[in-house]
Amino acid sequence: MSQRVLITGGGSGIGKAMAESFAAQGARVFITDVSETVLAECPENWLKTAGDASDPAHIRDVFARIAAEWGGIDVVCANAGIAGPTALVEDVEPEDFRRCLAVNLEGAFLAAKYAAPMMKAQRSGVILITSSNAGINGFPNRAPYAAAKWAEIGLMKTLAMELGPFGIRANAIAPGCVEGPRIDGVIEREAKAKGTTPDVIRAGYEAGVSMRSFVTAQDIANMAVFLASDGARLVSGQVIPVDGHTENPDPKV
Template sequence: MGKRVLITGGGSGIGRAMAETFSAQGDRVLVTDQDAAALATCPEDWIAVQGDASDPAHMREVFARIAAEWGGIDVVCANAGIAGPTALVEDVEPEEFRRCVAVNLEGAFLAAKYAAPMMKAQKSGAIIITSSNAGLYGFPNRAPYASAKWAVLGLMKTLAMELGPFGIRANAIAPGCVEGPRIDGVIEREARAKGTTPEVIRAGYEAGVSMRSFVTAQDVANMAAFLASDGARLVSGQVIAVDGHTENPDPKV
């Protein structure tokens, strides 16, 4: 009956595109998200659970339900994340930093922690973590986000080493700027911080990409589906950029 797939942060954006893509190929899908309104729009054949991916109690509940209803898990897309503040490092409040790291890094850790015993028991599985090209470069005015997205790569590499002997693969996707409300908000905040216009910031981002384009959530979802497939059976421990090739992460225009 297809794969059993968990997507955190699956109510909208990249996570929603992932869920739709897996569902369309006949897989069973469970999505978690904090946004009840977004979850209310999920198809009836999905399992939708509201909660915070960085909350251990919530994630224990999610995996208890997976065990009860599916008896195991084949694919975990640790996708939940938040943009965090846009500010110089000296202007970032400690709580803002901690919250950004908690959702982006601790959420991925919890998903892996609770998936690992199930996947080890069945000697198969794929863990896919959503990083960012902010996890490949420095990112001025986004220290919390860049820190978290670099950190998930260390987590992924370690998972690949620990779980590989059990037939379990771990990889990360590093999207570039993904079209949608989140990047629009980032651009607006950066424009205010730099005293310029959103159009100038957007043009600068595009100029720093070889293909001169933002990506879509579907572009990222397509990569997740590949990494979960038998076609990627020996792809593990890798960071796959889906960004049109970033030449300069902080271009000046």
């Protein structure tokens, strides 16, 4: 029987790569995204809906639709997130801090909250949270993002403990710098804050990775498919970095 997979933030970037990879394995895919534009560009045979991952009513409606359409859920990828501000902690506005935590952390919480009863009833399921190596190492000039990503790991480990007796696994994937528009924006903002160029910042990031390379969205998707498979049937409560090994999370430039 094909897996039934929900991916929040599934319209672009890591989320879309996950959706494509699960679909290629024969899974039925449901994606949510805040952008109707990116959803319109996704395959017609995917279930999809636009909304804010941190909105309880939206996520509740998503799971009501899953129950009606599929009668259950096998994999939930709590992937929706935002980069948050790039600034020293004293320069971060409280509302920007709260918004970053809401989308990243509360979004993951809501996905797990509504998935748990459904998965408990069927005594199986996989919850995957997209954290970050910022949730392992910290990230100067990105306090809201690092705080959210550390908290996601605490949430995941608690889910693994609460849900394990019901045959449900929970893990977090910790990407390094993922090629794409989001990290490009972060690099540009950091370069401006430090009075240097984006090329210098990018080189500094790459120098802090053993494999001297950024990762791709497909690298993250490959790990998600594995963690949702029977090959990972006893992998739970774990943080799996996919980052080429971060040696130095704060390369000086």
